[in-house]
Every structure is written in structure tokens, then in C-alpha cells.
Amino acid sequence: MGKAITQYPPIHLCVASMGGYEEKYVKEAFDCNWIAPLGPNVDAFEKSLEDYLGNGKHVAALSSGTAALHLALVLAGVQANDEVLCQSWTFSASANPIIYQGATPIFVDSEESTWNISPKLLEYAIEDRINKTGKKPKAIIAVDLYGMPAKWEELVEISKHYDIPLIEDAAEALGSTYKEGKCGTFGQYGVVSFNGNKMITTSGGGALISGSIEEKKKALYYSTQARELYPWYEHKRVGYNYRLSNICAGIGRGQMEVLEKHIEHHRNLNKLYKVLFEETEKITVHHNPSSLFKSNFWLTTIIFKERNDFEIAETVREYLASKNIESRPLWKPMHLQPVFKHAPHYGNGISDNLWHRGLCLPSGPKVSEEDVKWIATLIKEIIDC
Numbered sequence: 001m002g003k004a005i006t007q008y009p010p011i012h013l014c015v016a017s018m019g020g021y022e023e024k025y026v027k028e029a030f031d032c033n034w035i036a037p038l039g040p041n042v043d044a045f046e047k048s049l050e051d052y053l054g055n056g057k058h059v060a061a062l063s064s065g066t067a068a069l070h071l072a073l074v075l076a077g078v079q080a081n082d083e084v085l086c087q088s089w090t091f092s093a094s095a096n097p098i099i100y101q102g103a104t105p106i107f108v109d110s111e112e113s114t115w116n117i118s119p120k121l122l123e124y125a126i127e128d129r130i131n132k133t134g135k136k137p138k139a140i141i142a143v144d145l146y147g148m149p150a151k152w153e154e155l156v157e158i159s160k161h162y163d164i165p166l167i168e169d170a171a172e173a174l175g176s177t178y179k180e181g182k183c184g185t186f187g188q189y190g191v192v193s194f195n196g197n198k199m200i201t202t203s204g205g206g207a208l209i210s211g212s213i214e215e216k217k218k219a220l221y222y223s224t225q226a227r228e229l230y231p232w233y234e235h236k237r238v239g240y241n242y243r244l245s246n247i248c249a250g251i252g253r254g255q256m257e258v259l260e261k262h263i264e265h266h267r268n269l270n271k272l273y274k275v276l277f278e279e280t281e282k283i284t285v286h287h288n289p290s291s292l293f294k295s296n297f298w299l300t301t302i303i304f305k306e307r308n309d310f311e312i313a314e315t316v317r318e319y320l321a322s323k324n325i326e327s328r329p330l331w332k333p334m335h336l337q338p339v340f341k342h343a344p345h346y347g348n349g350i351s352d353n354l355w356h357r358g359l360c361l362p363s364g365p366k367v368s369e370e371d372v373k374w375i376a377t378l379i380k381e382i383i384d385c
């Protein structure tokens with residue numbers, strides 16, 4: 001007399017999926033007692049990321065993507081009372097480290113095709129800050145939102161023209177490419193995340209990508225309490241405890257072996273969503289603006305075209321939730337967040353107009369094509385198309 005099963009099995013946005021060798025590398029760490037925030041797994045994980053990213057980049061494995069962003073600001077010389085330009089349409093972790101440094105975030109809105117920072121508005125903001133404060137902003141943080149590459153060619157040009165370091169927040173974009181380059185390699189510093197919900201995971205972790213071995217060494221120095229080369233503990237600067245654990249790096253080593261498989265899966269699901277929503281006038285699936293951009297489609301995102309309010313998106317979200325399917329509103333821009341209400345903002349209305357009329361849909365390695373078909377059917381059913 002068992003109870004009837006009423007609950008559907010859950011479908012999540014993006015959860016961890018192990019390739020098979022992660023436990024072997026973790027066990028190796030146990031076997032040789034490398035239970036520390038350094039060791040052979042950390043070295044091998046960094047090497048494999050460097051090989052993957054190419055372009056002569058150097059990688060420092062850290063405890064989180066947020067830690068990597070913080071160290072990027074430290075290396076860029078950002079100090080109290082400096083200004084840092086930051087893409088407004090992003091997750092708060094892009095902006096929080098600016099506050100850790102006692103600096104002021106200056107938020108810049110996005111352009112429509114990639115949803116990332118508008119090069120035009122960025123240039124305007126730089127000129128305006130120089131006019132208003134007599135001082136150049138100290139750094140630029142641009143994001144590859146949902147895995148979509150930003151307009152890197154123009155952004156790099158602006159960064160060079162004004163001689164302001166560019167930091168690429170590629171936390172969501174491991175595996176995405178723009179032209180021939182991989183996301184994470186376009187700025188002076190790049191950041192990726194290995195949180196549990198990202199393209200690959202170390203349970204929690206991140207990496208700082210830089211252009212020289214000297215910068216990598218500096219990052220490692222700051223990430224291990226800024227210890228000087230003396231037999232005793234000598235400190236000339238304030239450091240952090242940001243290094244990645246050798247246990248977590250073991251998971252990362254195993255995950256690198258399935259990265260390509262994950263990327264292909266995310267892209268296939270995105271293709272399927274696009275086909276399934278092709279006929280519906282009421283929905284657009286966010287897509288690569290041209291063949292130069294190749295998103296990893298970390299999360300497939302859709303926009304409801306009909307209305308400029310929360311109603312449809314929330315109705316759909318609640319309906320999916322009733323079937324045990326996770327979906328999520330798009331990131332709420334930083335210039336609309338209470339915590340940043342005093343920060344200057346250069347707007348063009350694009351993120352204000354879009355963020356509340358869209359949803360992120362299940363896109364991870366545990367999501368099947370059958371799941372996607374069912375999700376699309378449910379969405380079409382509830383919005384009646």
C-alpha cells in the first residue's frame with residue numbers, strides 16, 4: 001500500500017557531474033598525505049588549465065572566483081578611494097571585491113547583442129569620470145554573462161587607449177571563445193570559477209589567469225598571506241588565505257577531462273531549446289550575435305517578448321517549480337541593487353528593460369534532451385502558444 005508518487009524528479013539549472021577520475025586524484029592526495037592548500041594536484045590542475053587556455057597564459061588556482069577577482073584588483077593596484085568601472089548586468093561577485101578594496105564601483109550598462117558591457121558607454125564613462133574627478137578609473141571589469149563572450153576586440157582597444165587594466169570575469173565562460181581566443185584570456189587578468197554550479201567544479205574554487213610568470217607568482221604570494229623569503233614569518237604587505245586545497249584541485253584535475261564533453265552538452269541543449277522555441281513569437285532564445293562569438297551556453301536564457309514586467313516570467317517560473325523544475329530570473333543589475341544604490345551608474349536602459357522579462361533554463365550536464373523537450377512543452381502550454 002505504498003503512497004502514490006506525486007513528486008517529479010528534480011531538474012536543476014546546472015549541478016556538478018563527475019567524470020570518473022576525480023576520486024582517483026583525491027585518493028592520491030590522501031595516499032601521499034598532501035592534505036593542504038598546495039601540492040601535486042594543484043600544480044597539475046594549473047598546468048592543465050594553462051594548456052587548455054593557451055595564449056601563453058599563466059594560472060593561479062585559488063579558493064574561489066571571487067578571491068581571484070579580488071586579487072586581480074590588488075595586482076591592478078586598486079586602492080581605497082579609487083574608481084573601478086564594472087559591468088552592471090552581472091552577479092554581485094563581480095562587484096563586491098571593489099568594495100573589499102575600499103574603492104568605488106562605477107556601473108556601466110550592457111549592449112543588446114551580448115548582454116555584456118557596452119564599449120560605447122564604457123568609453124563615455126571613462127571620459128566623464130576623468131572630467132568629473134580629474135582621475136582615471138583604476139580598472140575595468142567586463143563579464144562574459146551566461147558564457148556569452150563580450151565585445152573583446154573593442155574592449156581591449158579601449159583598455160589600451162586609456163591605459164586602464166582590463167579584468168575579464170569569465171566565471172561563467174570557461175570554454176567559450178571569441179574569434180580564435182578563449183574566454184578568460186582577453187583581459188590583462190582573467191577569472192574563472194569552479195563553484196558547484198559552473199561549467200566544471202572543484203566543489204568550490206577559482207583561478208586567476210595572467211600574462212606572465214611574474215604576475216602569477218605575485219598572485220600566489222598574496223594568496224598565501226604575503227610571506228617574504230625569510231626563515232621566519234616576515235610580512236611587508238597584507239596578504240590573504242586564497243590558495244586552492246590540494247583535495248579540491250584533485251576534483252578539478254578529473255573535471256578537466258570532461259570539460260569538452262560538458263561544453264558540447266550545454267551547446268546541444270541550447271540548440272534544442274532554440275529549435276523548440278523557433279515557432280513561438282513570444283519567446284527569444286539568447287544567441288551568439290555572429291559566428292565570431294561561441295558561447296559555452298552555461299545557461300540557456302530566454303526573453304518573453306510580449307510584456308515588460310515580471311508577470312509572465314514569474315508565472316512560468318512558478319509553473320515549472322510546481323513540476324520540480326528549477327528556473328531562475330536573469331541577474332538583477334548591480335545599479336538596481338540596494339547595496340550599491342550610492343554607486344554612480346552609466347545607463348542606457350538595456351539591462352533595466354531585459355532582466356525582469358527573462359528566465360534561465362536547466363542547461364547542465366545532468367539535464368537530458370528529454371528534459372528539455374518536456375520543459376519547452378510546459379512553457380508553451382502555460383504561455384499558450
Ligand SMILES: *Cc1c(COP(=O)(O)O)cnc(C)c1O
Nearest residue numbers: 064065066091093094171193195
Ligand atoms: C560565479 C561567479 C563569480 C564568483 O565565483 P565564485 O567561485 O562563486 O566565487 C563571479 N562572477 C560571476 C559572473 C559569476 O557567475
